[in-house]
Amino acid sequence: MMWFEFNGIRSDELNIRVLRFRNPALxxxxxxxxxxxxRDGALLFPRPFGxxxxxxDCLLLHESRTKRVQAIRELSQLFTRQEGSLVISDEPDVYYxxxxxGTFPLDAHKTLSSFTLVFRCQPFRYAIDTRELTFDMESNSVQYIANGGTAEAYPTIVIRAAYGEIQNPKITINDKYLLYNGVLTPNSAIEINTESFLATKSMGRDIVITGAYDTAEDNVLAMIDGEFGALFPGGNTFAYSSANGQRARIxxxxxERYL
Structure with missing residues (x-):
């Protein structure tokens, strides 16, 4: 049986029977x-995906006119002002x-109504399962990361001073580096979100030294130099180093994303 789920609401919960999906290949x-x-030919300037x-295509099942009115009203649960996640039964391992x-007309009959839902989505499919790796890295060492998607992915990176103070930790993804111009006190951490362009420090970062939690230091993006790198499809290099040679838990x- 075909189905879809939008923002946690399954089509069968709304008495919707799915007839067909029309999903473009790209x-x-x-x-x-x-x-x-x-000059022969032309110069190509690639543009981002749209x-x-x-x-x-759906059928809405109902037993009477009264039930039909109620069933149609329940379709409003599919309306959101912000974007949400869409899963379809053809691809249960990814979401959009x-x-x-926009709105959609209904061809209403006594016991069923037919209509077509159109979801306007971002270009990529996202894997349902999140990939996560944790490893201890010596300064000036390299790890090799495999990305099984067909499009670049933007990871969140957490650098924790699990073995002592770290001065100016630097990570490099392929050919792009991010350098934190600061000190991680023992057991504190910095979190870098390369998709949202955010950099924050953990709550426990400076309590060892100051005995206090300074919320002003939550956002430390101004202390980051370099570029936010991506994991490309296939193999990637991930390097770590620090000014004082201290190893870190990363x-x-x-x-993973797919076209």
């Missing part, structure tokens, strides 16, 4: 070509991020 994209006088529209593209969390 999201929208439109490359730009620049024609140069006197949206992906997923259409779902989007929302209804945790990587990411969701």
């Amino acid at each position: 999201p929208e994209f439109s490359d730009h070509y620049e024609y140069v006088p006197g 949206i992906r529209e997923i259409e779902i 991020v989007g929302k209804l593209a 945790r990587l969390v990411w969701q």
Whole structure:
């Protein structure tokens, strides 16, 4: 049986029977070509991916006119002002991020009504299962990370001073580095979210020294130099170093993405 789930609400909970999914193989994209006088062909300027529209043909089952009115009212649960997660039975291992593209007409009959839902989604599919790796790294060492998706993924990186004070920790993903211009006191940590461009320190970071928690130091993005790197499909290098040569406990969390 075919089904979909949007923001935790299953289609069968709304008495919806799914007839068909129409999901494009790729999201929208439109490359730009620049024609140069006197030159054969054209210069390609790739552009970012656009949206992906997923259409779902549905039947709404009801026993009477009264039940039909109630069933139609319950469809309002699919409306959200913000984007939510969409899972379809054709691909139960991934989810999409989007929302209804607009209202939809119903062809109503005595015991059933037919309609089509259109969800306007972001271009990528996201793996349901989150990948997570934790390892201890010596300064100036390298790990090799495999990303099984078909698109780049942006991990969250947690560097913890599990073995003592760390001065100016630096991580490099492939050819892009991030350097924290500061000190991690013993057992404190810094968390870098490469997808949201955020950098924060843990609550316990400076209690050892000051005996207090300074909320002003939550956001330490201003103390970060470099670029936010991505894990590309296939193999990736992940390097760590520190100014004082201290090793660290590092945790990587990411969701594989697919076109």
